[in-house]
Every structure is written in C-alpha cells, then in structure tokens.
Amino acid sequence: xxxxxxxxxxxxxxxxxxxxxxxxxxxxxxxxxxxxxxxxxxxxxxxxxxxxxxxxxxxxxxxxxxxxxxxxxxxxxxxxxxxxxxxxxxxxxxxxxxxxxxxxxxxxxxxxxxxxxxxxxxxxxxxxxxxxxxxxxxxxxxxxxxxxxxx
Numbered sequence: 001x002x003x004x005x006x007x008x009x010x011x012x013x014x015x016x017x018x019x020x021x022x023x024x025x026x027x028x029x030x031x032x033x034x035x036x037x038x039x040x041x042x043x044x045x046x047x048x049x050x051x052x053x054x055x056x057x058x059x060x061x062x063x064x065x066x067x068x069x070x071x072x073x074x075x076x077x078x079x080x081x082x083x084x085x086x087x088x089x090x091x092x093x094x095x096x097x098x099x100x101x102x103x104x105x106x107x108x109x110x111x112x113x114x115x116x117x118x119x120x121x122x123x124x125x126x127x128x129x130x131x132x133x134x135x136x137x138x139x140x141x142x143x144x145x146x147x148x149x150x151x
Contacts, residue, residue: 002081004100006054007108008032009075014058016067026063030070031055032078056080058102066105075108 014030033051056078058066070076080102089095 003079004082005077005079006032006034006056006100007075007077008034008051008054010070010072011053012072014063014066014070016063025060026058026067028058028063028066028070029055030058030066032076055097055099056102057099058105062102062105069107070105077106077108078102079104 009032011031011033014028016026016028018024018026032054034054035051036049078100080100083099083101085097086094087097
C-alpha cells in the first residue's frame, strides 16, 4: 500500500501551470515543511534540522484549489501517494525524484490562526440561532420530515 498523510506549512505560494491539449488541466507544485517529532537530527554542518521539505503535486481541481487558496506559511493537511522517478540532467547525470501526488488537501488551521494571511478560507458558517444546549438545532415548523436525512 502506498499512502502518505502530511501536515506542514507551505514554503512558498504554489507554482501552477496548465497542461496542453483539448482539456487543459491545472498542475500545482508546492513544498511542505513538515516538522519532525522526537529526536532532533543534526545536519552535516552541525546545525539541527527540525523539518523535512516534501515536494507535492496536485492535479486538476486540486491544483486549481491550491492556486486559489494556498499561500506561503499556511498549515495544510495533505494525503496522497509517494511517486519516485528519474531523469537525465543537462550534465548527463541521472537525477532521482520523490514527490507526493496529492489525492486530498485541506486547511489545517482556521483562517485567523494562519500566518499566511490573505483571503483563502471559505466563509465560515455562523452558529444557528436556534441551537439548543446539546448541540442540536430545533427544526422550524412547516418543514417536511421527508426532506430530512434522518428520522
């Protein structure tokens, strides 16, 4: 099984391109800085590395969503699969790649909690004025029971 779930902060705004052809598709690329838990690892120069930088790719509607709403510094939750590949660079050397192909992505913080700023989160729904203490809402008179998703 190839499944990954990551929560981290965007290192910069997503880079979005559109594919060619009959139906163009958004391809968004962004990098998540994911904090490491537990032991702190030291890099080769002696400084502590406390995060991994994971490249992510979102296609089509997920790519459009990333382009529209994701901004540098925002904390997001991503799930998908890891994909590896390779190519030959201009110097003739083989370069290996690893990235997360995004299946699902969402905000991990509320709009006000994010340090990214900007108008990126969907409008929050106000609490219903007819809510009672146990968290359930009273059903107004005249609403047909058949239209409700429960008994």
